[in-house]
Amino acid sequence: MGTTTMRINLRWQKDQTPVQVVANPRAAKDGFTNCSLGNGQTFELNWRDSLKPDGSLSQCPACHCRELFSRRDFPQRTGLAIVAIGAIAAMVLWSLGQVIWGFAALGAVTLIDALIVPFVGRCLVCYRCRSEFRDLPIPRSHPGWDLATGEKYR
Ligand SMILES: [Zn+2]
Incomplete structure (x- = not known):
């Protein structure tokens, strides 16, 4: 699917100011990427359990939440x-x-x-931690924001 790097707005907690991360999931050693949070701390992204063979996500690599929604990535x-x-x-x-x-x-x-x-990209957003994932294949059938699901994570 062309691009191999994923752009991520990483939040390791809800309401946290996101940290911009560029990761290459397929090249990640042992299926994990260590991201610098800029304050001396690092955060581990778990691709091993999250990345599907086609490069899309089955769960959030940051918080392991299995529910993500897709939305128009339109400024x-x-x-x-x-x-x-x-x-x-x-x-x-x-x-x-x-x-x-x-x-x-x-x-x-x-x-x-x-x-x-049709020319605007889409991104995946984690319901729980609100991390955003860009530059990855997103199946057309991937559901968008769902109010009932969103309520679960408020
Ligand atoms: Zn998450």
Whole structure:
């Protein structure tokens, strides 16, 4: 699957400021990667029990939680900017009496948003520790955020 390194926003506890880690699970010695937490401490990622043959994850290598959800890895700010530009354009057009073009601007923004979805990567997030895993194969069927599951880990 091309990339061999995984980008991880590691949280070893919930609500912790994440530490950026780049790991190569397949090259990890004995199936473990030792990450530096930057404060002299290290943290062990367990690939041995977490990595599936296809490179995706069966559990969180940080906290061993078996439940992860997938989500669009879309920079929130970019999304907001696109929507804001569309809204401003629509208001300006409406103020000029261009009602149809105002709606067209909103429609265009919605369309842009929908069109880029397939090109936006997805990431896996651990329900328990909220570590985020990027640059790994994620099966299309992998479920997204589920409220009931999320409640279990609050
Ligand atoms: Zn976890």
